[in-house]
Amino acid sequence: MKKLTTIVSAAAAIAVIGFSTANAQVTTSEVRITNSTFRTAHTSNATANQTMRWEQFTGTGGVVKVTPGSPNQIVNGTVALGSSTEVSGELTVTNGGTGVNNLTDGAVLIGNGTGPIQVVDLGANQILRGVAGTADPIPVDLIGGAGITITNNAGNITIASNINANQLGITTTTDFVAGQQNYTILPPAGFTPSTTSRLLVTLRDANDNGFIGTVQNITGTDAVIHLSGSPQAGDVAGGRIIVLWQNP
DSSP states (O other): OOOEEEEEOTTOOEEEOSOTTOEEEEOSSEEEEEOSSOEEEEEOOOSSOEEEEEOOOOSSSSEEEEEOSSSOEEEEEOOOTTOTTTOOSOOOGGGTSOSOSOOOTTOEEEOOTTSOOEEEOOOTTOEEEOOSTTOOOEEEOOOOOTTEEEEEETTEEEEEEOOOHHHHOEEEEEEOOTTOOEEEEOOOTTOOOOTTOEEEEEEEOTTOOOOOEEEEEEOSSOEEEEESSOOOHHHHTTOEEEEEEEOO
């Protein structure tokens, strides 16, 4: 197509150059230039003369866009997606976009069906926990239970057990002594007893004398176990007191 210039005067005269097959129609506010296939309309509210200019497209492919200028031109080129003048608005999710114009720095994105992407801002050392059904995940803190310590750090989570041998229980064994009913029992190495310590006393009564052992006293250094009877010389072999030490 050749470059075409049309001038509309106050008397509605039209001069068409280089468009031999075109037909021109003029109304009070619109000029139409047509051929057998295409029609171009120019509408103006101005009372002065108007100039219309059609520029021939150049190149192949690309995007047809209107470039601001004097006069405005339709050109064959590209659209700069980073431009605030050539691109505006938000691309919807159904068209492959996010549906939003900004995203919170460091936040987590959650799908929202066909709606805009949702943003969840996690607090310090939080994680996302899924919720049954279609509800969105929610930020939560990891909390340790009895005997479990959780340390939240930036970039990692440490889960440790603070259940030690004192709480699991340690056993000591003391042999019977002939004629002795009260026994001072020392705690095992590494165990620190207290008045709230729990002691489970079991007797190995080789001769089935029916001895019973009871805890008389517990201090920070030892415990006193009392036998219901006095072992004899024949009870010493194989007779013993077994104590399981535990702290709350």
